Amino acid sequence: MKQVPVEAWAAELAACRDAGYDVLDMIAGVDRSEWIEVIASVMRTSDAACELVATRLDSDHVIASITDVYAGASWYERELAEMFGVRIAGAHDERPLLRRTDEGAPILLKSTVLGARVLTPWPGDADASDDAKANRRRQRAVGVAEDWLVSDGGSHE
Amino acid sequence: MTSARHYSVPGVPGLAVGVLDLGLACCSMEIGAAITAGLLVPADNTPSEAAVLLVSGTVTDAMAPAVLAAWNALPEPRRAVSFGACANTGGPYWDAPTVLKGIDQVIPIEVYVPGCPPRPEALIAGLAELVIR
Amino acid sequence: MPSNAHSLIGLNPDACTSCMICVRECPVWCIDLASHTHEVTEEGARRPKVVHVLDEFTIDFGACMYCGICVDVCPFDALAWSNETDQSAHSASGLVHGIDQLVKWFPASGS
Structure with a gap:
């Protein structure tokens, strides 16, 4: 995997294309908490060679569009924008992919709490020790931050 | 709009159906698996x-x-089958704000086939339910 | 159908201790368990011991992703893969099965 600074992103992908990597397999975003990693996978059909190019977005979540290098990048750039809150610089398709509204934080960021996980009563919260005898610690579902826990100490029925 | 394909189902005598396969994710691979396994046989102009x-x-x-x-x-008469956990309830994506919590919120479903994915055999069992009904 | 096919999951209610581990590990929250505690005084014991009594156990196979995490994490082997074929239903709620059905899907010992 080739690690490049974000400033070199578009130039590196253009170099890949010029080296015969004719297919953009995919671009993926990964939330590393401290930064967002963006990885592009390119393939060369003549000899089935694959190359991965990665960059990291630290405080400033902006990356250059590479749609002029690989037209197929458009879908993945829309995904990065919608799911990770990454801003795409340069001419690109701004239409949303899956979201019907602009409401809410980018849903693939780890910091984003999914409403359904908060609003749906977690079956793991129920406990025979609700009679307080066993005095077990109440638990919280994965993906629901502590300050999101709405606990009235009673049942959810 | 894609037109429905006609199939005969050897495991269910007398059943010939016109199926419009709306494969939206990985479950649709199982439809192909059912055809490959001979459980679902593409047929030309089978009256359905x-x-x-x-x-x-x-x-x-x-x-x-x-x-x-x-x-x-x-065209009527028409019936809808929900195949797999995602189409049934949202499945693994039940908590995603972009995913429908079951296709029965949009169209009336007659048979729900459970599985993630359901096996090809489960598809045939589900289609047989349409007949039994 | 291959014998190792992920089909349905069966429950042995006698082995279940209502520990809730399966319920809490399930990624799609499709298991519901209800139990109550009950004091049992055994002969010769100094104190009565508290046991959990299983009241309800349901799996919503409409949501279940057949990942088998519940089977793997159960410390008491109270959950096991069944060789039964998948069961279609005419309603989404028809895919929710309780103890009465799940016990039938628990494979007989030795199988």
Whole structure:
């Protein structure tokens, strides 16, 4: 995997294309908490060679569009924008992919709490020790931050 | 709009259905597996009692209007089968704000086939339920 | 159908201690368990011991992703893969099965 600074992103992908990597397999975003990693996978059909190019977005979540290098990048750039809150610089398709509204934080960021996980009563919260005898610690579902826990100490029925 | 394909189902005598396969995610691979295994046999011009809309895979809110359009375009009598956890309830994506919590919120479902994915045999069992009903 | 096919999951209610581990590990929250505690005084014991009594156990196979995490994490082997074929239903709620059905899907010992 080739690690490049974000400033070199578009130039590196253009170099890949010029080296015969004719297919953009995919671009993926990964939330590393401290930064967002963006990885592009390119393939060369003549000899089935694959190359991965990665960059990291630290405080400033902006990356250059590479749609002029690989037209197929458009879908993945829309995904990065919608799911990770990454801003795409340069001419690109701004239409949303899956979201019907602009409401809410980018849903693939780890910091984003999914409403359904908060609003749906977690079956793991129920406990025979609700009679307080066993005095077990109440638990919280994965993906629901502590300050999101709405606990009235009673049942959810 | 894609037209329905006709199949005969050797495991269910007398069943010949016109299936419009709406494969939206990985579950749709199992439809192909059912055909490869000979459980579902493509047939030309088989008279079908009912047009069956087979919804397999994750239905996003963005995709739901397309599913509804496919349903509305299907001639009567028509019936719909929900295939797999995603189409049934949202499945593994139950907590995603972009995913429908079951295709039955959009179109009337007659048979729900459980599985993630359901096995090809489960598809045949589900289609047989249409007959028994 | 291959014998190792992920089909359905069966429950042995006698082995279940209502520990809730399966319920809490399930990624899709499709298991519901209800139990109550009950004091049992055994002969010769100094104190009565508290046991959990299983009241309800349901799996929503409409949501279940057949990942088998519940089977793997159960410390008491109270959950096991069944060789039964998948069961279609005419309603989404028809895919929710309770103890009465799940016990039938628990494979007989030795199988």
